[in-house]
Amino acid sequence: MCGRFALSLVAAELSDVFGVAxxxxxxxxxxxxxDSPILIVRHGAEGRVAVLVRWGFLGPWMTDAAxxxxxxxxxxxxxxxxxxxxxxxxxxxxxxxADGFYExxxxxxxxxxxxxxxxxxGSTLLLAGLWRRNRLADGSLLETxxxxxxxxxxxxxxxxxxxxxxxxxxxxxxxxAADTDPAALASELxxxxxxxxxxxxxxVSRLVNDPRRDGSDLIAPVDATGSGPAxxx
Numbered sequence: 059m060c061g062r063f064a065l066s067l068v069a070a071e072l073s074d075v076f077g078v079a080x081x082x083x084x085x086x087x088x089x090x091x092x093d094s095p096i097l098i099v100r101h102g103a104e105g106r107v108a109v110l111v112r113w114g115f116l117g118p119w120m121t122d123a124a125x126x127x128x129x130x131x132x133x134x135x136x137x138x139x140x141x142x143x144x145x146x147x148x149x150x151x152x153x154x155x156a157d158g159f160y161e162x163x164x165x166x167x168x169x170x171x172x173x174x175x176x177x178x179x180g181s182t183l184l185l186a187g188l189w190r191r192n193r194l195a196d197g198s199l200l201e202t203x204x205x206x207x208x209x210x211x212x213x214x215x216x217x218x219x220x221x222x223x224x225x226x227x228x229x230x231x232x233x234x235a236a237d238t239d240p241a242a243l244a245s246e247l248x249x250x251x252x253x254x255x256x257x258x259x260x261x262v263s264r265l266v267n268d269p270r271r272d273g274s275d276l277i278a279p280v281d282a283t284g285s286g287p288a289x290x291x
Contacts, residue, residue: 060131060185060205060222062266063159064088064174064277065097067182072097075155075182078108088157088276091269092130098187098203100152101234111189115204117142121195132188132204134223134248138240143204146188147240151233153225154187154205158277160266161218161259172266173217174277178256184230186223186247208248214259223247 065087069080076099084097095110114128118141132143158176165171177183186206191199210221225233229246232238260279265271 060159060161060207060220061092063090063154063185063205063222064157065090065155066157066274067155072108072155076106076108076153078106081108081110083110084108087272088274089266089269089272096154096203098152098154098189099234100150100189101236106234109201111201111203113203113205115142115146115188115202116190116192116200118145118190118192120192123194123200128202129204131207131220133220134186134206134208134244137188137206138244143188146190147244149236150189151240152187152189152203153230153234154185154203154222156183156185156222158183159185159222160262161214161221163217169264169267172262172264173259174262174279175214175217175221175257175259176277178258183222184225184227186225186233211257214257217259226250 067075068086072078072080078099083095090096093112093114096113097108098111099106099108113130115132116125116128120127129142137143137147158174161173161175162170163173187203188206189201189203191201194200206223207220208223210219214221225247232243262277263280266276
């Protein structure tokens with residue numbers, strides 16, 4: 059799964075990478091948590107647009123923003139058929155840019171250890187996402203999103219069995235385009251090597267467990283004691 063991630067691009071970098079303007083209210087963050095606003099890139103009436111939406115996807119039948127069935131992740135293997143997501147998979151695909159994402163490795167004893175996963179060359183990861191707009195019971199509209207996941211790369215599976223779908227740059231247009239055959243696209247992404255772009259991952263401080271913490275220190279490597287630099291894997 060993907061339950062936390064970081065995005066530190068400034069407005070000028072968003073324009074350089076995606077050709078879009080930063081939406082009002084956007085700011086770099088290193089500990090993005092569920093139910094908070096996240097930046098997505100999607101097709102708008104005049105081309106690509108970046109917007110902020112709530113991370114916590116509401117199904118088509120949901121009218122309560124706090125519905126306990128809301129989801130932060132969607133499995134690529136079932137996204138085309140699951141009632142929760144199939145309409146968004148047809149018409150609501152988006153990109154969730156990220157510096158990297160956190161995964162927690164279960165330990166034989168004690169609490170799980172957080173790891174940060176990023177591109178080896180430091181480039182922005184292009185995570186596959188889905189979004190939709192719901193009319194709530196009070197008449198207001200709410201846009202929400204989920205990050206699409208897949209089985210983890212064999213090396214990363216030692217940390218967690220699943221990972222976000224990373225869309226290679228050459229498939230971004232296809233992912234965003236409304237006329238793309240979604241079944242063929244899902245098959246292509248499942249077959250795409252998860253190590254492209256090459257990923258590195260390393261242990262980070264358990265301070266990231268606190269959703270109130272937010273700073274670049276959270277993605278700094280630590281050793282097994284949690285206090286010093288670590289070798290990247």
